[in-house]
């Protein structure tokens with residue numbers, strides 16, 4: 001049995017440090033924000049190459065606060081993509097603004113800059129690209145559009161901790177970067193967590209106020225804020241895990257390279273445009289008979305997943321954001337074909353071999369009848 005993800009293996013490797021750090025926090029008597037969170041914020045900002053990181057309760061609250069801090073509100077439009085987790089779009093709606101979806105580029109699976117440029121209207125306030133599966137979006141092109149139209153560029157970096165292009169890391173390209181530390185993300189808490197990175201002192205102090213009931217100074221609620229604070233225990237856990245992130249990313253890249261080499265050449269797999277621009281939060285292949293292949297792999301004892309089964313505009317709760325099927329052909333075709341294979345730093349070489357061999361054998365079998373029918 002090869003699991004899609006096994007966080008117990010990660011825990012086993014760092015248990016002593018984690019337990020010491022959590023125990024010290026339990027004994028400290030301070031359980032919300034505090035020293036462990038401040039320490040993590042400082043180290044995470046340094047890691048991302050930004051002046052600030054503001055720790056919050058979830059990736060979703062990071063997105064919502066970044067949008068609010070950018071001044072996004074009712075009547076405003078925010079351009080984003082349907083190829084993402086629903087939280088990206090939900091955060092825009094939480095601000096009372098309108099998500100304007102544009103399709104993704106078929107090669108990168110991230111926001112198509114040409115379509116983004118065409119979607120700008122006088123109501124547009126921000127652009128919110130997603131570094132999908134851990135691969136950086138085309139930040140140079142999107143930044144040019146944002147600059148020309150005086151829009152705020154905000155990165156959904158929830159899947160891309162540490163992804164780097166020309167020496168610059170995810171979360172440092174836009175005015176703000178939003179991270180999730182949900183346990184399964186590349187850097188995960190022992191529960192929920194998130195952060196917003198920024199180089200702007202003013203944005204950082206507004207973010208800090210908004211996460212803590214709008215207090216710019218203690219006891220004075222200058223803004224209508226939220227309870228989006230990070231727990232001290234999560235700060236302690238993330239502080240320990242951050243030290244391992246680069247090593248884990250290297251392991252993910254090694255596994256991705258192993259899959260690239262071992263999978264049959266006709267199987268479509270993730271593409272990159274640089275050696276460091278992808279951190280392989282997800283390693284997804286494409287298959288015409290995805291559901292059958294997934295069933296066969298499950299029967300062979302191999303865990304898989306689908307990220308995501310439907311693009312956001314075909315989810316029932318968000319169907320009013322587009323005109324149904326056909327609205328975004330690239331996003332829709334990808335969602336129908338994508339299949340995520342196991343990838344986590346502790347996955348072993350023999351396990352990768354076994355998954356690749358099973359995928360090769362089963363996808364050949366799945367494709368056989370179709371090829372015969374054509375012949």
Ligand SMILES: *Cc1c(COP(=O)(O)O)cnc(C)c1O
Nearest residue numbers: 058059060085087088158180182
């Ligand atoms: C996980 C994720 C989020 C939401 O983060 P939470 O911490 O679960 O709130 C947002 N956007 C993307 C792309 C994600 O993968």
